[in-house]
Amino acid sequence: MPEANVRPRDVTAWLEDAIADAERRGLPELKPLLESLAQATAALRAADWNEDASGAAGE
C-alpha cells in the first residue's frame, strides 16, 4: 500500500513522492504511468471550474 506521507501540496512534489514510494514497493514500472497521471492531474487542477475559497471566480 502507498505510504501516507505522499505530499499533496503540488503535483511536482506529489509525483516525486509517488515515484519514490513505487520504487520502494518494487514497482519501478509505475514511473511512466505516474508521470502521465501527473500531467493529467496538473491539467485538472488548472481547470476553470475549480473554486477558490477566497471568493475568486471559479467556473
Place this chain on the structure above:
Amino acid sequence: MWNTISIARLAPQVASRQLTAERLAGDTLERIERANPAINAFITVLGDRALAEARRLDADLARGRYLGPLHGMPLSVKDLVDVEGVPTTAASRVRRGHIARHDAPVIARLRAAGAVVIGKTNLHEFAYGTTSEDSAYGPVRNPWDVTRSAGGSSGGSAAAIAAGLCAGSVGTDTGGSIRIPSAACGIVGLKPTYDEISCDAVVPLSRSLDHVGPMAADVESAWVMYQAMTGAAAALPSDSDRMPPASLRLAVPRRYFLDLLDEDVRARFEEAIDRLRQAGASVTDVDVPHAEMIGTVYLHIQLPESSAYHAATLEREPGMYTPAVRLRLDMGRYVLAEDYARAQRGREVLRREVDAAFEDVDALALPTLPIPAPSLGQATVRLGRVDLPVRNVMLRLTQLFNVTGHPVISLPIGAGAAGGTGGATNVLPVGFQLVGRRGGTREMLRVALSCEGILPPV
C-alpha cells in the same frame, strides 16, 4: 464473412415453430465448437444446460406459452456477470474457484423473456482494458482478422456475435467497453442511460461509470434485448417506432472528436453523414466546450474507484493479476481525494455541456473508434504526426458518455477501414455512435432504427 444471428429475423420463425429453440441452440453450439478455437471468444460454454433450457422452451411453446421475441434465443454473457451455478471469472486468476449462487437480475430478466444462456464470454481482465488481450484465458481475436484485437473489454461478446456464435450478448461499458468492441467487430452495441439497467451481481470496474447493456447483430435485436433487460415486455419494433429520416435532427461535435481520426475512419464517417443528409436528415455542428478535459476527468474518477474495489486482492495476491492490469490498479492508489473531488466537479460541467448540445437536436453523431481494430500487441498508433497509446486513442470518443451518463449506441458503418491510415489493405468495420438525451434511451433507439437502413452497410 460470418453469418450473424439476428433475433429480429429468427423470432418469427421460432414463434411459428418453423425453428425450434433446441435446433437453434444445437446449431449455435456446433458453430462455437468449430469457430471458437480461432477467436477465443468463450471462456465457458454451457452446452448440455443450454440444450435442456431450449427443450423446456420448446415444450412451453407447444403448450401455447410464447414469451416473446427472445423465446429460445441463444445469448452469451460477458464473464463479469453472474449466471447461477457458473464461475464468474472476470478473465482473472484472482477469481479462481468462484461460482455464482444466483443469476444477476439482468440475466433473470432475460431468462424470463425466453433467452437461453449459451455461455460466458472472454474479456479484458476485470474489464480493465480496451483490447481484450490481457485475459487469464488468452486474447480474444477479431473474426474479421484474427491478427487484430476484437476491442474491449467486452471483446468476446462482440467477436461471438460477429462470428454468429450467439444471437446477442450482455456486455458492460465503463469507458466504452460495449461500443469499442462493437465497432471493432462490426456489430451493434448499446450503452443505456446510467443506472437504467441493474449492475447488481456484476463485477464492478468503476461504480459511478459502469453500465450494463445489450450487444447484437442489428438495432432491432438490441431493441428487443434492451426492453427485456429493463424489465419491460420485449417486442419487435413497429413501423411507428422508426422516425421518418426527414424528421431526424442530428448534430456532430466536430472539434476535438474529429480532430484525431484515421483517414479511412474519417472517410466512412463523412460518407455516413452524407447519406443521412441525402435522406433528408438535418445535420448541424455542435461544440462541447470542455471536451479537451474529458480524459483527465475520466481518469481521476475511474482510477481510484477501480483501485478501491481491488485494494484487498492487490495487497494479498498482486501476482495473480496480469502485469498491465495490476499496474493500472496500483496507479489508482496514488490519486488524491481532492483530485477525485475536482474531477466530480468537472463531471457536472461536462454533463451540463452535453445536455446543452441537445437543445435543437434528437441525437449527436460521432465515430466510435478513431482507428480500425489495432493489431494484437500494438502499443501505440500514429495519428497526425504523433504516436499515441492505443488505450488512450480507443477511449477518446466513448468515455465522455460514461462520465455524463448519456445513452449511446454504436452502429457498424461499412467495412473499408484498414490497418494503416488511408491505405486500405484489408477490410475492417468502422463504428458510428448516436448519443441520446439522458433518460432518452428509447428515443435514441428510434433514431438508430431510422439510421440503420441509411448508413453504409457492413
